[in-house]
Amino acid sequence: MATDTPVLYESKGSPNSRRVRFFIAEKGIDIPMKPVDLGAKEQFSDAYRAVNPRSQVPALALADGPVITEVLAIWRYLEEAYPQTPLLGTTATSKALVAMWERRAELDGFAPVMEGVRNAVPGLKGRALSGPHAYDQIVELVERSKQRVANFFADFNERLETVRYVAGDEFSAADITTLVTVDFAANALKMPIPAEHTAFQRWYDEVSVRPSAAA
Amino acid sequence: MATDTPVLYESKGSPNSRRVRFFIAEKGIDIPMKPVDLGAKEQFSDAYRAVNPRSQVPALALADGPVITEVLAIWRYLEEAYPQTPLLGTTATSKALVAMWERRAELDGFAPVMEGVRNAVPGLKGRALSGPHAYDQIVELVERSKQRVANFFADFNERLETVRYVAGDEFSAADITTLVTVDFAANALKMPIPAEHTAFQRWYDEVSVRPSAAA
Numbered sequence: 550m551a552t553d554t555p556v557l558y559e560s561k562g563s564p565n566s567r568r569v570r571f572f573i574a575e576k577g578i579d580i581p582m583k584p585v586d587l588g589a590k591e592q593f594s595d596a597y598r599a600v601n602p603r604s605q606v607p608a609l610a611l612a613d614g615p616v617i618t619e620v621l622a623i624w625r626y627l628e629e630a631y632p633q634t635p636l637l638g639t640t641a642t643s644k645a646l647v648a649m650w651e652r653r654a655e656l657d658g659f660a661p662v663m664e665g666v667r668n669a670v671p672g673l674k675g676r677a678l679s680g681p682h683a684y685d686q687i688v689e690l691v692e693r694s695k696q697r698v699a700n701f702f703a704d705f706n707e708r709l710e711t712v713r714y715v716a717g718d719e720f721s722a723a724d725i726t727t728l729v730t731v732d733f734a735a736n737a738l739k740m741p742i743p744a745e746h747t748a749f750q751r752w753y754d755e756v757s758v759r760p761s762a763a764a
Numbered sequence: 765m766a767t768d769t770p771v772l773y774e775s776k777g778s779p780n781s782r783r784v785r786f787f788i789a790e791k792g793i794d795i796p797m798k799p800v801d802l803g804a805k806e807q808f809s810d811a812y813r814a815v816n817p818r819s820q821v822p823a824l825a826l827a828d829g830p831v832i833t834e835v836l837a838i839w840r841y842l843e844e845a846y847p848q849t850p851l852l853g854t855t856a857t858s859k860a861l862v863a864m865w866e867r868r869a870e871l872d873g874f875a876p877v878m879e880g881v882r883n884a885v886p887g888l889k890g891r892a893l894s895g896p897h898a899y900d901q902i903v904e905l906v907e908r909s910k911q912r913v914a915n916f917f918a919d920f921n922e923r924l925e926t927v928r929y930v931a932g933d934e935f936s937a938a939d940i941t942t943l944v945t946v947d948f949a950a951n952a953l954k955m956p957i958p959a960e961h962t963a964f965q966r967w968y969d970e971v972s973v974r975p976s977a978a979a
Contacts, residue, residue: 609860629860
């Protein structure tokens with residue numbers, strides 16, 4: 550292992566951590582991982598706050614100092630530092646299309662699933678938003694989030710009727726966010742892909758069997 | 765003008781359009797712009813839906829076909845196609861830091877301002893989220909959004925006590941999102957930078973006089 554290898558702090562139960570592990574596995578690179586036990590609230594420990602004062606995972610500690618948080622920022626570092634198997638596009642147009650579709654998966658899919666969970670779970674009372682600040686849950690958000698997830702399924706089904714992968718012909722980070730969102734919705738909101746969305750299901754059957762999806 | 769020049773659909777009153785105009789002006793590139801009149805609901809016209817079925821601005825229509833929406837995706841295209849005056853970082857580490865701080869400005873600042881506005885304004889009843897779907901306003905979100913904006917001011921003030929620009933030593937897209945957020949909060953929520961946050965104000969005084977801020 551080169552001495553300039555970064556270290557990823559992550560948690561098995563964190564969907565955002567899964568987005569990064571999936572990305573790393575697709576690239577076939579070897580990044581040491583340090584598990585953070587969210588069940589034991591280790592993210593609020595002094596030791597972890599010294600790594601990431603925002604008490605969030607994932608976080609990528611670079612060998613030369615800075616700690617990178619936010620999935621998009623960690624992906625950007627890894628894509629630039631390890632260019633093999635590009636997952637964020639290869640041309641100006643494909644990079645833009647990956648950014649656009651990845652963001653749509655996140656804003657229309659991942660974010661509402663997270664919002665639906667965090668505003669509902671009793672254990673997250675007063676912690677409706679991740680991060681260092683306390684925010685009350687808002688119960689009306691739970692229903693609105695579920696409407697948004699239903700619309701996400703329909704919109705992405707329409708998209709996947711015309712393309713093999715979310716951003717087009719090539720597997721990309723947009724597929725990673727979409728797959729993690731589907732599994733997160735099924736597990737946490739009990740909202741699997743609706744049976745009528747056969748194009749979405751075709752895509753899911755193809756992408757979910759990639760070995761990297763189990764990372 | 766080269767025949768492969770894209771066209772930007774945008775609106776003067778749209779803070780997301782301003783993020784793109786600001787970026788273009790910083791790069792000093794010449795991108796033709798087509799105004800979309802949001803006051804007249806032109807974004808819902810058949811003509812504009814043919815450009816962007818999601819009825820949102822900004823949108824960048826590329827000469828070779830695809831229409832790119834989402835600010836981050838438009839920025840990515842412009843950064844790759846017009847590499848002069850990089851605004852998304854230059855090394856793996858600085859690219860990651862720009863992505864991280866830009867996202868923090870957006871998630872902790874820009875998004876709550878938008879949420880506070882869209883869930884409050886009578887004219888946006890049933891349109892609490894931008895895009896093709898109808899969502900009811902949730903009045904409790906207005907207060908929670910304002911709390912988030914207050915925390916954003918405090919957190920970014922702390923950051924700007926130790927760095928010249930949001931992402932570090934260099935002006936970047938993170939400064940663009942932060943400046944647009946500050947003006948949006950002041951105008952739409954009547955929340956200017958609190959007087960005690962002198963580091964944030966020092967940064968604002970420096971960045972807001974760049975000619976590109978008026979684009």
